[in-house]
Amino acid sequence: MAKGYNIFNLVRHAFRPNEPWPEAWAKPEPKSSYDAIIIGGGGHGLATAYYLAKNHGMKNIAVLEKSYIGSGNVGRNTTLIRSNYMIGGNTAFFEFSMKLWEGLSHELNFNAMVSHRGQMVLAVSPGQVDAFARRGNTMRLNGIDAELLDRNEVMKELPYLDYSKEARFPIYGAIHQPRAGTVRHDAVAWGYARAASQLGVDIIENCEVTNIIRDGDKVVGVETSRGKILSNKVAIAVAGHTSHLAAMAGMKLPIESHILQAFVTEPVKPLVHHVVSWGAELFYLSQSDKGGMVFGGHIDGFNTYTQRGNFPRIQNVMECATTLLPFMSRMRLLRHWGGIQDMTPDGSPFICKTPTQGLYLNGGWCYQGFKATPASGFTYAHTIANDQEHELNKCFSLDRFEKGKELDEFGIGNWTYKQ
Amino acid sequence: MRIPCPHCGERDVAEFRYGGDATKARPAHGTGDLQAWHDYHFVFDNPKGPHTEYWQHTLGCRQWFKLNRNTATNVIVPSPLEGEGGANAPDEGVVAIGLASANPSSVLRKKAQSTFSLKGRRGEKKL
Numbered sequence: 384m385a386k387g388y389n390i391f392n393l394v395r396h397a398f399r400p401n402e403p404w405p406e407a408w409a410k411p412e413p414k415s416s417y418d419a420i421i422i423g424g425g426g427h428g429l430a431t432a433y434y435l436a437k438n439h440g441m442k443n444i445a446v447l448e449k450s451y452i453g454s455g456n457v458g459r460n461t462t463l464i465r466s467n468y469m470i471g472g473n474t475a476f477f478e479f480s481m482k483l484w485e486g487l488s489h490e491l492n493f494n495a496m497v498s499h500r501g502q503m504v505l506a507v508s509p510g511q512v513d514a515f516a517r518r519g520n521t522m523r524l525n526g527i528d529a530e531l532l533d534r535n536e537v538m539k540e541l542p543y544l545d546y547s548k549e550a551r552f553p554i555y556g557a558i559h560q561p562r563a564g565t566v567r568h569d570a571v572a573w574g575y576a577r578a579a580s581q582l583g584v585d586i587i588e589n590c591e592v593t594n595i596i597r598d599g600d601k602v603v604g605v606e607t608s609r610g611k612i613l614s615n616k617v618a619i620a621v622a623g624h625t626s627h628l629a630a631m632a633g634m635k636l637p638i639e640s641h642i643l644q645a646f647v648t649e650p651v652k653p654l655v656h657h658v659v660s661w662g663a664e665l666f667y668l669s670q671s672d673k674g675g676m677v678f679g680g681h682i683d684g685f686n687t688y689t690q691r692g693n694f695p696r697i698q699n700v701m702e703c704a705t706t707l708l709p710f711m712s713r714m715r716l717l718r719h720w721g722g723i724q725d726m727t728p729d730g731s732p733f734i735c736k737t738p739t740q741g742l743y744l745n746g747g748w749c750y751q752g753f754k755a756t757p758a759s760g761f762t763y764a765h766t767i768a769n770d771q772e773h774e775l776n777k778c779f780s781l782d783r784f785e786k787g788k789e790l791d792e793f794g795i796g797n798w799t800y801k802q
Numbered sequence: 803m804r805i806p807c808p809h810c811g812e813r814d815v816a817e818f819r820y821g822g823d824a825t826k827a828r829p830a831h832g833t834g835d836l837q838a839w840h841d842y843h844f845v846f847d848n849p850k851g852p853h854t855e856y857w858q859h860t861l862g863c864r865q866w867f868k869l870n871r872n873t874a875t876n877v878i879v880p881s882p883l884e885g886e887g888g889a890n891a892p893d894e895g896v897v898a899i900g901l902a903s904a905n906p907s908s909v910l911r912k913k914a915q916s917t918f919s920l921k922g923r924r925g926e927k928k929l
């Protein structure tokens with residue numbers, strides 16, 4: 384297993400070109416029992432294992448992944464990070480995540496390519512400028528960076544938008560968060576996996592959990608495709624399949640699974656230096672380090688577990704792209720793909736305990752789980768180790784709908800398929 | 803994905819709007835039990851497999867109807883529980899928010915007759 388990455392072993396490898404790098408994380412056989420089991424080896428599961436080992440001294444932990452590391456949404460998302468939230472608990476939580484991103488590559492000794500290139504959310508009406516002023520003020524009062532730009536300032540930063548008289552969506556301004564940006568998503572999975580493995584966590588791939596074993600109202604372990612594994616702490620972190628896992632423990636959740644598509648064009652020279660987005664259709668675009676335009680929009684709009692997208696959404700996203708950024712009409716689309724998101728009625732997630740003692744839930748991430756990865760792992764680990772929520776994830780409880788404490792950031796109402 | 807509209811036949815999904823799980827029963831009018839309302843509004847079966855759901859043909863006849871779709875494959879399957887309309891009638895609550903239903907598969911089978919199960923319409927047909 385590769386220990387530290389540094390300049391010396393880099394040079395050594397340069398002189399031994401035919402020797403592969405050692406594997407980044409160990410591939411152990413599952414043991415018969417652990418102090419804690421995490422189901423799902425996506426970003427959240429791996430980050431949780433890392434912080435359990437690092438912050439809470441728990442070393443006898445397994446992460447059970449049904450496929451290979453990076454096969455889920457952690458390797459399918461469009462890598463956007465930001466903390467421009469406005470509602471109660473969201474603001475503090477996502478800003479904490481942003482702060483963890485800032486030191487992550489050093490902490491993990493793995494280059495996650497965290498790029499604070501800034502996000503520009505475009506305002507296409509005077510009303511939207513007012514709404515952004517309010518959002519920006521809320522952010523600043525919470526110590527988060529935000530600036531309101533007028534049309535001329537946007538024109539200087541994003542000269543490629545449609546500023547013509549005929550523009551369907553005239554640019555009035557933008558709200559800019561300079562610390563927002565992108566992170567290499569695979570590196571986040573690999574970096575957390577490697578760091579957790581070095582702290583003694585067992586990462587077990589090709590191991591699907593098929594049942595959650597309970598004794599009365601306590602959890603005692605799981606059945607998997609590689610045998611039964613016991614533990615009195617079991618933590619779910621399976622993104623799109625959350626309802627499925629919860630059903631194994633007799634729970635029905637405020638979650639519905641939906642497909643989100645993403646797109647990438649052929650690579651071109653550097654042109655788009657920010658993340659550019661447009662709230663109305665949830666459209667957003669950034670240019671990857673390889674040069675491709677990476678972009679996306681809304682979910683398809685009906686629940687599904689197929690990772691195949693529908694054509695009407697593709698057309699809608701392309702229309703957004705060519706309307707706002709006319710150069711996009713001359714770009715060629717290279718690939719498009721989909722991932723299954725667990726959508727909640729208020730668009731906010733769950734990081735909490737469940738009615739079964741020792742069973743924990745992390746899910747309902749909707750569009751926003753990647754940017755949350757470090758804070759989600761950090762607070763989930765705290766919840767699992769102490770059997771008690773961290774200050775920052777108290778608001779993400781399962782009973783928030785019962786208590787009228789929804790975190791409805793967009794004010795859309797209780798529709799999973801409209802969030 | 804293509805959806806069979808009971809009136810217009812098979813059309814592209816772009817012409818339709820989704821309306822959620824059609825097997826949920828709205829609590830009776832005046833129900834005071836908040837847990838029942840909570841579960842109705844916020845909790846989902848979310849099955850990976852067969853799902854009965856509402857769709858509206860917004861860019862066509864604008865009729866609401868029920869559809870059986872497998873969420874693991876998006877394959878649309880005929881309902882095994884076809885009644886002659888009655889079984890497909892929407893519950894009261896659904897009518898209250900403007901939804902009506904018809905079973906698309908039973909309608910497709912007998913396209914010539916209009917067998918969709920809007921209660922009022924069925925009455926009319928008898929006249």
Ligand SMILES: Cc1cc2nc3c(=O)[nH]c(=O)nc-3n(C[C@H](O)[C@H](O)[C@H](O)COP(=O)(O)OP(=O)(O)OC[C@H]3O[C@@H](n4cnc5c(N)ncnc54)[C@H](O)[C@@H]3O)c2cc1C
Pocket residue numbers: 422423424425426427428447448449450451453454455456457458459460461462463464590591592593620621622623624628643644645679720721722723724748749750751752753754755
């Ligand atoms: C197209 C797309 C674009 C996105 N863009 C962004 C973005 O720009 N910014 C952002 O913040 N978020 C974005 N998201 C959301 C984000 O990707 C997810 O919310 C987040 O990755 C989910 O957490 P995860 O990484 O743990 O999920 P995953 O990587 O999906 O991990 C869950 C894992 O659980 C495993 N699993 C499932 N069932 C079982 C089982 N029974 N046993 C064992 N293992 C199991 C799966 O195989 C999977 O590997 C996007 C999502 C999609 C689909």
Ligand SMILES: [Zn+2]
Pocket residue numbers: 807808809810811859862863864865
């Ligand atoms: Zn029709």
